[in-house]
Amino acid sequence: MEQFSTLNQNKDYVISLQQEVGVKADGVYGPNTHCAVRNYYGMPIIIHMGKVVPIDSPLEIDWSAPLYELDDGTKNWYKRKSDPSTICVHWGGLNSRHCYNVFNMARGRHVSSHFLIGKNHKTEEYEILQCLDTGLAAYHAGKFNKYSIGIDICMHPEDKYWEKTKRWYPDAELQVCKIPDNRVKGRKLVMIGDEFADLCRQFLQSLREATDLAEKPVCETLEVMPVKEATQYSIVGHHNISAKKWDVIPWAEKLYYGLDEEYNLIYLLFYIITI
Numbered sequence: 001m002e003q004f005s006t007l008n009q010n011k012d013y014v015i016s017l018q019q020e021v022g023v024k025a026d027g028v029y030g031p032n033t034h035c036a037v038r039n040y041y042g043m044p045i046i047i048h049m050g051k052v053v054p055i056d057s058p059l060e061i062d063w064s065a066p067l068y069e070l071d072d073g074t075k076n077w078y079k080r081k082s083d084p085s086t087i088c089v090h091w092g093g094l095n096s097r098h099c100y101n102v103f104n105m106a107r108g109r110h111v112s113s114h115f116l117i118g119k120n121h122k123t124e125e126y127e128i129l130q131c132l133d134t135g136l137a138a139y140h141a142g143k144f145n146k147y148s149i150g151i152d153i154c155m156h157p158e159d160k161y162w163e164k165t166k167r168w169y170p171d172a173e174l175q176v177c178k179i180p181d182n183r184v185k186g187r188k189l190v191m192i193g194d195e196f197a198d199l200c201r202q203f204l205q206s207l208r209e210a211t212d213l214a215e216k217p218v219c220e221t222l223e224v225m226p227v228k229e230a231t232q233y234s235i236v237g238h239h240n241i242s243a244k245k246w247d248v249i250p251w252a253e254k255l256y257y258g259l260d261e262e263y264n265l266i267y268l269l270f271y272i273i274t275i
Contacts, residue, residue, distance in 0.1 A: 003066040004029045006050050006133040013051065034063070048211055049083060049135040055210040058202040059128045065100045067112045067131040067138075076103070076112035077136035080146055084134055085231040086216075087208060088141045088148040089255060090238045091157055091247045095119045095168045096127055099154040103131070110139035115207070117200055118154025119168040126199055134211065144241045147231050149211065153200055157250060159188045171195050181222045183239065183246035197254035204256050208234045218259045222249060235259070 007014055011027035018025040021040040023033055038045055041054040044061045055061070067076045093099025096118035103112050116129040132138050140150035155169055162174050171193025177184045192200075208214045216234035224243045230236050235256045238245040248255060 002068050003063040003130075004034070004047070005066075005068055006135060007047060007052070010050060017052065046130055046207075046210060047133040047135075050133060053210050056206045057128060058199055058206070059126060062127050062129045065097070065104075065116070065129045065131055067100075067103055070104060070106060072107055074106070074110070076106075076110060077132055077138055078145075080135060080137050084147060084149045084211065085213070086144075086148045086233055087204065087211075087213065087235045088144060088150050088238060088241065089204070089235060089248050089252075090140060090150060090152045091155060091251070092116075092152040093118065093154045094156055094161065094164050095121045096129055096154045097121045099152055100129065100131065112138040113140045113150035113152045114138050115149070115151040115203075116154055117151065117203060118196075121168075124168070126196070128203060141238060141241050144227050144230060147227065148236075149207070151204070151207070153192070153196075153248065153251065153255070155190065155192060155196065157189045157247070159190065162190060165190050169193060169196055177250050179222075179249060181239075181246075181249055183243075184249045189250050192251045192254055194254075197251065200255050201259070204235060205259050205262070208259075218256050220252075220257050222252075 007029040014029045015025045015027045018033055021036045023036045037052055043054045044057040045052045046055050046061055069075055093102055096116045099116050114132045114134055120127045134149050137145045138150045139145060141148055156165055159174055165172060173191045175191050177187050177189045213234040219233040219236040219240055225240055230240055237252050238247045239249045
């Protein structure tokens with residue numbers, strides 16, 4: 001039960017949770033307890049800071065791809081000193097399981113992420129994998145690791161992978177990028193399709209709400225900024241953290257630009273309905 005290892009380090013919490021949801025209170029968080037907790041909340045759940053947290057996710061959260069320890073014994077995380085302040089968005093792999101395998105077979109090289117979202121290589125259906133408790137720092141963005149939650153959009157942007165990419169994502173398009181940033185301008189790139197982008201967008205919104213980050217604005221600039229400055233945002237792209245990175249410049253607008261306005265509108269409507 002590697003995927004629940006951080007929960008099982010807190011036996012008192014697990015017992016309390018088991019008592020709350022009405023299962024045997026043995027202090028061991030396993031598949032049966034997990035199923036009971038999921039049913040109790042009536043929605044998907046994530047592990048955030050060593051505890052289970054319900055999330056209004058567009059898909060169930062899959063726990064079958066943990067990255068706590070690689071086959072060679074390498075730990076793919078380190079302990080945080082404080083709660084994460086920002087979600088950092090990346091791209092990686094040809095599909096979700098391909099991205100996971102890249103991380104899992106790193107062989108002594110630290111590389112990991114908290115969440116992977118993309119097509120399953122067998123079912124060809126979209127899935128969301130949680131690979132690490134958000135309370136642990138993953139290796140995904142250099143000095144920004146300790147402040148951030150990493151999420152990988154599992155589709156490759158480079159045109160050399162186009163034939164493989166369009167198999168998994170038929171609504172993607174190959175286009176010359178016109179965004180005025182030297183990292184991408186004039187390059188022929190794979191542009192994320194509406195269906196996949198909408199799914200990712202919904203999950204990013206639900207994730208920042210579940211992790212209490214929704215009050216902070218989304219970064220809607222291509223500017224590369226110091227790490228501390230980036231922590232003022234709820235969502236940034238890897239391109240905001242390093243001038244050498246360009247994920248996810250071509251997709252950022254579709255993935256998370258405008259989420260603040262949507263969030264504020266939802267809560268305004270809720271307020272109007274409840275007064």
